[in-house]
Every structure is written in C-alpha cells, then in structure tokens.
C-alpha cells in the first residue's frame with residue numbers, strides 16, 4: 278500500500294499555490310476573437326475551478342485512495358492491484374474520486390460551451406478578418422477540400438470540442454482554431470505561456486542545447502494545430518522553409534491568420550493533409566516535428582506518423598516527437614489520475630500511448646536502433662521560472678518527454 | 691452581421707463520444723453538473739459586481755460600455771482570482787469537510 282507522500286499532502290499551514298494567470302494575460306493578436314468582460318471572467322472562473330480541484334480536492338482523492346481504496350482492493354484480491362486498470366475499477370467506487378471527476382468533466386464542458394459561444398457570436402467578422410490578414414501576408418495556406426480526416430478525429434473529438442478539429446460550420450470557418458486558442462488558455466490557466474507556445478520554446482531550447490550550431494533548412498511540423506509552436510520554430514530559424522501540416526481546415530485557416538497577425542512566420546506554408554500518409558512532392562526535411570499530437574491519434578496512426586517522419590527526413594536530419602511523460606514507475610494512483618483525460622476528456626490515445634514502446638515504434642518506422650533516443654524538454658512559462666506552478670494539474674503540465682530519431686548523413690541500414 | 695442560427699443551441703451541442711456517469715444514479719451526475727455551472731455563473735456575477743465597483747470608483751459615474759471594455763490590471767486580476775478561490779471554498783465546504791472528517 279502506497280502512503281500519501283508528505284510533499285503532496287496539503288497541510289493547513291502550507292503556503293497556497295500560485296493562482297492561475299488571468300485570461301487577459303494571453304498574447305493578443307488581430308485574428309483572435311474579442312471577449313467581453315463576462316466572457317473573460319467566465320474563463321477565469323474555469324481556471325479557478327480547475328485550480329480549486331487540483332489544489333483542494335485532489336489531495337483528498339489521494340488520501341481517500343490510500344486510506345480506503347487500497348485496503349479494499351487488497352482485501353478483495355488478496356494482493357495489491359496489478360495495474361492501473363484494476364486500481365481504477367476500485368477507485369471509481371470512491372465518492373471523493375467521483376466528485377472530483379464529475380466537477381472536472383463539468384469544467385471542461387463549461388469551457389467548450391463558453392468558448393464556442395464567444396466565437397459564434399462574432400464568426401462572420403472572424404472569417405472576414407482572417408481572410409484579410411492572410412492576403413498579401415506572405416504566409417501561405419493550401420487546403421484540400423477532398424481530404425477525408427482520420428476517423429479518430431471525428432468519432433472522439435479531443436477535449437470535448439464539438440465537431441473536433443475538422444468540422445466547417447460556415448464557408449471559410451475558423452471556429453475550431455479560435456475556440457481552441459482562447460479555451461486552452463483558460464483550461465491551462467496560462468501554463469502554456471501567453472502565446473500558447475511553451476512546447477515550441479522547449480523544442481527550440483532542446484535544439485540549441487543538443488545541436489548548438491545547427492540550422493535546419495527545411496522544417497516539417499506534423500499536426501500543427503493553430504501553429505503557435507510552429508511560429509516559435511519559424512522565428513528561431515528565420516532562414517528555414519517551414520511546412521506545417523494539419524488535418525483540420527478550420528485550424529489551419531486560423532493558424533495562417535494568426536501567423537500573419539503576429540508576424541515573423543512569413544516563411545511558413547500551412548498545408549491541409551493527413552500526416553499518416555503525407556505525399557509532399559518536394560525535397561526532404563532536416564527537422565520533422567510532432568508536438569503533442571500522438572496522444573490524440575491511435576496505435577496504427579502513431580506508427581504511420583512515425584513512418585512519415587522517417588520518409589520525409591533528409592540524411593543528417595532529426596525527427597522530434599514531443600509528448601506527455603510516460604507513467605513508467607509512477608504509483609498506480611498517479612497513473613489513474615493521469616489517465617483521466619484519456620477516459621473522460623476524449624483524448625483518444627492518451628492512456629494506451631503509455632503502454633506503447635515508442636522507441637520500438639521508431640525502429641519499426643525505419644530508424645536504426647542506435648539512432649533512436651528518449652529525452653526530455655522544458656521551457657519556462659513566459660516570464661515565470663519553470664516549476665513554480667505548485668500542484669501539477671495531472672497530465673496537463675509542461676514537462677515533456679521526447680523520442681528523437683536521427684537519420685545518419687550516410688544511411689547505415 | 692451575425693449568423694442566422696440559434697447560437698446558444700450550437701454552442702451547447704455536445705461533443706461526440708461517451709458521456710461518463712460517475713455516480714450510481716445519473717441524477718446525481720446531473721445535479722453536480724448543474725451545481726458546477728451555477729457556481730461558475732455566480733462567480734461571474736460576483737466578479738461583474740466587483741469590476742463595476744472598481745469602475746465606478748475610477749470614474750465617479752458609469753458611461754455605457756465602460757464595464758465591458760474594462761480589463762483587470764494585474765493587481766485586480768489577482769484579487770479576483772483570489773475571490774474565486776474563496777467562493778469555491780464556501781460552496782464546496784461540505785465536500786471538503788466530509789473528506790477531512792474521515793481522517
């Protein structure tokens with residue numbers, strides 16, 4: 278039976294964790310929806326509720342797990358739980374866990390409804406603004422209306438976003454991208470930085486450390502979303518040609534407009550395509566990235582995306598796939614808490630990803646064993662030092678795991 | 691210009707995928723969900739009032755649109771975020787107290 282670790286227990290005398298960043302600390306730009314006072318506050322309240330759940334109720338879930346759930350499990354099985362699934366089935370009977378889960382799900386649904394209404398009430402303006410911003414901006418956008426999105430994106434739209442990343446509500450729609458940017462900021466309480474680009478900054482920091490003088494000439498970003506992280510990469514390598522691929526047209530339209538509005542990404546080409554079977558009729562890339570994409574795919578898709586990263590890579594190039602850290606040796610209660618988004622927040626592949634050997638998958642995709650490595654990446658949130666966020670909001674924090682694959686300048690296998 | 695559609699209904703459309711039931715009685719899930727939403731709206735309202743008071747103090751009067759255009763500065767934002775935590779501690783008092791009393 279695992280006891281509650283002392284540093285994780287809340288004591289009445291410990292200093293309270295820092296509050297979430299206010300919504301208005303988001304980096305503004307011309308493609309972003311406008312929020313009224315109450316809309317901003319409603320997002321702040323979503324952040325406040327998540328903060329409350331993580332800081333106040335979650336420690337009680339942990340206590341209940343150690344005090345009630347684990348003894349009940351052992352009494353029933355005659356041994357401790359064998360894995361997180363067995364553990365979870367007992368945990369799901371616990372009232373405190375049920376309340377925490379119920380409220381966490383509710384805050385997610387609240388956020389989606391709030392963000393969507395904000396966007397819909399000004400959608401015609403957002404559509405025309407995004408068109409105007411793109412005109413003569415240098416940023417290029419190529420859509421493929423004939424593309425069939427991967428089934429996992431429509432059957433289980435990530436983080437409960439109605440219609441997911443791929444549904445167009447109107448001609449030239451940007452709803453998915455716009456509500457993604459404003460809502461994610463609320464859910465994370467600003468933890469991904471004012472421009473939601475912390476993963477991109479972590480990637481650039483990693484590259485500067487591990488390949489100090491390297492200047493990739495061609496960069497491919499698979500599953501670029503709203504292009505926030507793509508832009509950081511593009512700004513770090515202003516001489517590179519950058520191709521950013523996504524399956525969702527409303528994501529890409531918003532990404533292109535956002536990039537044009539913020540500037541510095543005129544060398545990015547946004548392309549609608551399936552990263553699983555990418556047929557780009559052009560030169561290979563020095564750097565192929567996927568940032569926080571894999572957990573929203575499927576087992577076969579993951580393998581296909583790794584294969585794409587191998588096929589599109591030039592000799593001497595680097596494939597860089599950034600994700601949530603694996604559970605590995607974490608106690609079962611921690612694994613269950615981190616698994617929550619997979620089960621209850623439509624993150625289709627979140628849970629199974631942790632049972633998948635990504636190094637083996639990279640080898641299967643074509644990378645030589647000695648050229649595949651696991652590593653980690655992190656970056657500060659805007660001006661704040663890393664690691665000052667207090668109790669992590671399980672699985673949504675900013676400490677990443679990366680699997681990298683290199684293609685030697687002269688291929689050895 | 692606006693969309694000639696029922697925006698509230700569109701915004702409230704559920705995402706595809708299962709809707710989890712955490713309690714034995716689904717009514718309990720609904721009640722807690724409503725409570726969460728109500729709590730959020732109450733917090734929004736309280737903050738609206740708080741903002742209004744601040745704006746009034748700043749302007750001595752209340753021209754139309756002033757509150758909607760007002761953005762909390764860092765200090766006010768911190769105060770408001772703190773008020774949200776206080777409100778949540780009030781509303782979910784019983785739940786925390788039940789859990790603590792079991793120790």
Ligand SMILES: C[S@@+](CC[C@H](N)C(=O)[O-])C[C@H]1O[C@@H](n2cnc3c(N)ncnc32)[C@H](O)[C@@H]1O
Nearest residue numbers: 442500501502506523524525551552553568570
């Ligand atoms: C969580 S978002 C991450 C976005 C971005 N990489 C970032 O770091 O902000 C995942 C994105 O991957 C895209 N995606 C998932 N599967 C894809 C596929 N097979 N082909 C292209 N895009 C895909 C989704 O449309 C979505 O925009």
